[in-house]
Amino acid sequence: MLANPSALAAGRRHSVGRRWDGTVLAAGNTAAAECRVERWEDVVAVAAGNVHTATNTGRSHTVGLRSDGTVLATGWNGDGQCDVAGWRGVTAVAAGWRRTLGLLANGRVLAVGRSSEGQCDVQSWREMVVLTCGDWHSVGVRSDGSALAAGNNRRRQCAVEGWRDLAAISAGYLHTVGLRADGRAVATGDRATGACEVDEWEDVVALGAGSYHTVGVTASGRVLAAGDTATDSAKLAIGATLSPWRPVQRTPLACVPTAQS
Secondary structure (H helix, E strand, O other), X not given: OOOOOOOEEEOOOEEEEEOOOOOEEEEEOOOOOOOOOOOOOOEEEEEEOOOEOOOOOOOOEEEEEEOOOOEEEEEOOOOOOOOOOOOOOEEEEEEEOOEEEEEEOOOOEEEEEOOOOOOOOXXXXXXXXXXXXXXXXXXXXXXXXXXXXXXXXXXXXXXXOOOOOEEEEEEOOOEEEEEEOOOXXXXXXXXXXXXXXXXXXXXXXXXXXXXXXXXXXXXXXXXXXXXXXXXXXXXXHHHHOOOOOOOOOOOOOOOOOOEOO
């Protein structure tokens, strides 16, 4: 199992894309210079941090992984989440609220940024192949298909210790979803929004977790969705209009969650 470098990333107020030549484009909020990527080169993957919705925040950051294993970052650095200049040998990156994770070639994990809830306590992780960031928790998949999690677990969003045969994983605000090798989805965390109601999903090839919702793509190209339509009505509009949607390409989905005050 190999980590899938991402060519696209979306924060709450900005979007980032990697071009074929390794340069990067960004659009959206520039309050904290999170879109200042015009000089980036040789980038193979990008990640976008999400933001808190409180009135005194709204700032975010952007991370880029270069082909030589070094990492770039720009934007809000209030907790040191952009302090990645010394990273080497990185094969994948993930960005959450006020933090950045990096996956090393040897399966270990680097972390910088806010760790008040323990979300950066990943120094003991080994044999990791996939990383994802929620708001206050971090999750990863090991080479044997099991999962590890660190951070806030008040809604059991970190209760992944029994998961096996995982091919992918995604962390939302208060929930975590995983894709098994057999195409079935698993979920843990806050069930009040319906975002964890994925038990009946089959033949899934990609999935992503948002703040209060989960989306997936099946092998036939059908799009699935579960979650709070009142909170994320625009995102979950697909749930009511699945039939007109055309089959989509089997590429990983990524939803960056938004934190709540």
